[in-house]
Amino acid sequence: MSHEVSGTPTDTTVLDTPPAPPRLEVIDLTVRFAGLTALDGVSFAVEPGSIHAVIGPNGAGKSTCFNVLSGVYRATSGSVRLGERELTGLAPERIAALGVARTFQNLALSDHATVADTMLLGRHRLTRTGFLAAGLRLPSAVREEARHHERMREIAAFLGLERYLGVPAGILPYGLQKLVELGRALCMEPEVLLLDEPIAGMTPTERRHVAGVIAAVRENLGVSVLLVEHDMGVVMRLADTVTVLDFGRRIAHGDPERVQNDPEVARAYLGTNGGAETSSATAFTGTPEPKTDPTAPPAGHPAPDTGAPEASDTPEGSPPDGPSDGGEAGATR
Ligand SMILES: Nc1ncnc2c1ncn2[C@@H]1O[C@H](COP(=O)(O)OP(=O)(O)OP(=O)(O)O)[C@@H](O)[C@H]1O
Numbered sequence: 001m002s003h004e005v006s007g008t009p010t011d012t013t014v015l016d017t018p019p020a021p022p023r024l025e026v027i028d029l030t031v032r033f034a035g036l037t038a039l040d041g042v043s044f045a046v047e048p049g050s051i052h053a054v055i056g057p058n059g060a061g062k063s064t065c066f067n068v069l070s071g072v073y074r075a076t077s078g079s080v081r082l083g084e085r086e087l088t089g090l091a092p093e094r095i096a097a098l099g100v101a102r103t104f105q106n107l108a109l110s111d112h113a114t115v116a117d118t119m120l121l122g123r124h125r126l127t128r129t130g131f132l133a134a135g136l137r138l139p140s141a142v143r144e145e146a147r148h149h150e151r152m153r154e155i156a157a158f159l160g161l162e163r164y165l166g167v168p169a170g171i172l173p174y175g176l177q178k179l180v181e182l183g184r185a186l187c188m189e190p191e192v193l194l195l196d197e198p199i200a201g202m203t204p205t206e207r208r209h210v211a212g213v214i215a216a217v218r219e220n221l222g223v224s225v226l227l228v229e230h231d232m233g234v235v236m237r238l239a240d241t242v243t244v245l246d247f248g249r250r251i252a253h254g255d256p257e258r259v260q261n262d263p264e265v266a267r268a269y270l271g272t273n274g275g276a277e278t279s280s281a282t283a284f285t286g287t288p289e290p291k292t293d294p295t296a297p298p299a300g301h302p303a304p305d306t307g308a309p310e311a312s313d314t315p316e317g318s319p320p321d322g323p324s325d326g327g328e329a330g331a332t333r
Pocket residue numbers: 033036037038056057058059060061062063064065312313314315316
């Protein structure tokens with residue numbers, strides 16, 4: 001069996017388009033880590049059914065923003081709302097249950113669980129059958145399980161993963177693993193999908209395929225997408241709206257063309273990275289793609305099991321599960 005990500009279009013006809021998702025609003029968000037302001041009064045909104053990118057040079061605060069939105073970090077001040085619901089301070093599972101699913105940059109897919117099992121993990125929060133009924137294989141439990149399997153297969157077909165359903169997810173090439181991770185998130189039936197560097201470390205063919213899949217997620221499923229991505233070519237092609245951060249502050253916001261022509265944005269990219277100014281600026285124009293992720297495994301090899309979420313995301317000096325205090329960022333649980 002060939003384990004290549006095909007460049008062919010995804011089957012976009014199998015899933016029904018649900019009603020428009022609610023607006024995701026980030027309002028005056030500030031996050032401080034022991035003396036360092038990682039986010040400084042940042043506001044933006046992800047409009048229903050849009051693709052919104054957050055970009056910025058290294059250390060700009062993109063991951064911090066993502067981690068607050070998904071409940072991994074707690075904001076020092078400000079708020080995050082999904083429609084009328086306040087997400088600020090909720091635990092990651094609660095935020096996921098309200099319809100905000102995320103993918104992780106560092107994959108941790110098992111060598112033992114199949115693609116089908118991995119994707120079914122995303123159905124967990126939607127399962128109504130109790131432990132006992134499931135254990136006794138009561139008819140209601142069997143019916144529910146069948147429904148989840150059917151939906152999982154539909155999503156696998158949408159992503160072009162059907163033929164890998166019985167394959168251990170962890171042995172697949174990196175590009176396919178990223179699609180499985182996306183499949184797991186889609187199985188949660190999210191209204192908003194947070195994608196953390198969805199194409200980092202991929203081959204050009206894989207990048208094109210996944211970019212097409214992300215566009216199809218918006219077009220065919222009506223899901224809002226918020227992505228953090230370094231590949232400016234893809235960001236500029238995919239995103240409806242771009243928010244640019246630099247040193248924790250929002251320095252530009254708008255459609256890709258406007259952002260691309262913003263002198264402040266060019267300055268931010270040119271003024272960072274020490275000796276890498278030229279490649280950063282070129283990356284921003286979206287022409288050649290000089291930036292590759294040196295830590296990513298080569299295509300055709302499984303990614304190392306790094307564990308997710310990223311260990312480095314835990315605020316220094318506080319336990320992973322510890323609540324924050326003193327007005328500084330901390331994990332929410
Ligand atoms: N857990 C933490 N403890 C202390 N400082 C942190 C922590 N996480 C992030 N920071 C700091 O906050 C700032 C923003 O970091 P963040 O990772 O959000 O930036 P980024 O834009 O995602 O960068 P990159 O593109 O390199 O991933 C940086 O100065 C970083 O060192």
